[in-house]
Amino acid sequence: MSSFAENLRAAMAERSLTQAELSKRTGISKSFISQYLSGKFKPREDKLSALAQALGTTKGALLGYESSNNSNSGSSDDVHKVPVYSADDPKNPWGEEYADTEHGSYRFYICRDDKNRPFVMFGDYLLVSIDEIGAAGLYAVVKEGIGDRVYFREFSDPRKEAADLDLRIIGRVCEIRRKMT
Structure with a gap:
């Protein structure tokens, strides 16, 4: 099972999203996203949901419980x-x-x-x-x-x-x- 920070980084890279773009899509401050990426903190449930939705994946995939191929939307399209x-x-x-x-x-x-x-x-x-x-x-x-x-x-x-x-x-x-x- 990979870490949340690794999964978040991979999902952002897959969609070519910067921290600023992810912040704009989710309403989560860039400083919080930076802390998530560093592994310092994990997001609360509401922020985890916003991240998963903005990245076109599931909360479970971000947390490392399931494959990111099992996305609930199928694609970021x-x-x-x-x-x-x-x-x-x-x-x-x-x-x-x-x-x-x-x-x-x-x-x-x-x-x-x-x-x-x-x-x-x-x-x-x-x-x-x-x-x-x-x-x-x-x-x-x-x-x-x-x-x-x-x-x-x-x-x-x-x-x-x-x-x-x-x-x-x-x-x-x-x-x-x-x-x-």
Whole structure:
């Protein structure tokens, strides 16, 4: 079993990623990535997930528990730039983030308040699969007739509950990235 630092270094080299590029894709500071590469520290679960996703591999492969050929995405070709919007101003993009996405339309929304607790906190980036409405889960919604501000709600029956509350569903939240400062 190889070390986490060796596996991280190999995955970055395989994709020709620098520490700065990996930092941008994951939101993890360059100093933390440097410490991971030196073997000084191993990442917490949330950062390990972000690293695996940005590198198109699995947490197990990075930790040395499985072959990196067993990637959950098959290749890094599924990693795309996704536009980022503020939940307060969903019409003007702020920039882009990398995400492992399938076919379809996606957006990141940045939560700008603490009204969505306990699931979502100020500053979280929420990856939303636009127009996806499925089973129970966390959804991005807009209150009908009251501007364009995006809220995040958990529903057990999304279509029925959203209609009862006069909410329009934008899409299903498929990932939450908590930005560590």
